[in-house]
Amino acid sequence: MAVEYEVRVAGVPTDCWSDWFPGVRLKSRDEPGGSACAVLLIPGQYVSRLHGVLAQIGSLNLCLLSVKRVERRTL
Numbered sequence: 001m002a003v004e005y006e007v008r009v010a011g012v013p014t015d016c017w018s019d020w021f022p023g024v025r026l027k028s029r030d031e032p033g034g035s036a037c038a039v040l041l042i043p044g045q046y047v048s049r050l051h052g053v054l055a056q057i058g059s060l061n062l063c064l065l066s067v068k069r070v071e072r073r074t075l
Helices: 047-059
Strands: 002-010 025-030 036-043 064-072
Touching (some): 002 047, 036 047
Antiparallel strands (some): 002 036, 002 064
């Protein structure tokens, strides 16, 4: 199983987000109630990158919704 961290942030990601969060996969997701959020996916072996992403979220004054460790099945 592959492990990754899923970080959810309020708002819709724009092109500049890839500059703010290098090496992180970005997705947009609709939340219940109609609001949108950005989902940042960080490979599990890069815990230091997770800490950097969380620090950057704070520096940018973004609204952190959740951080979750996810195990994905690999084929």
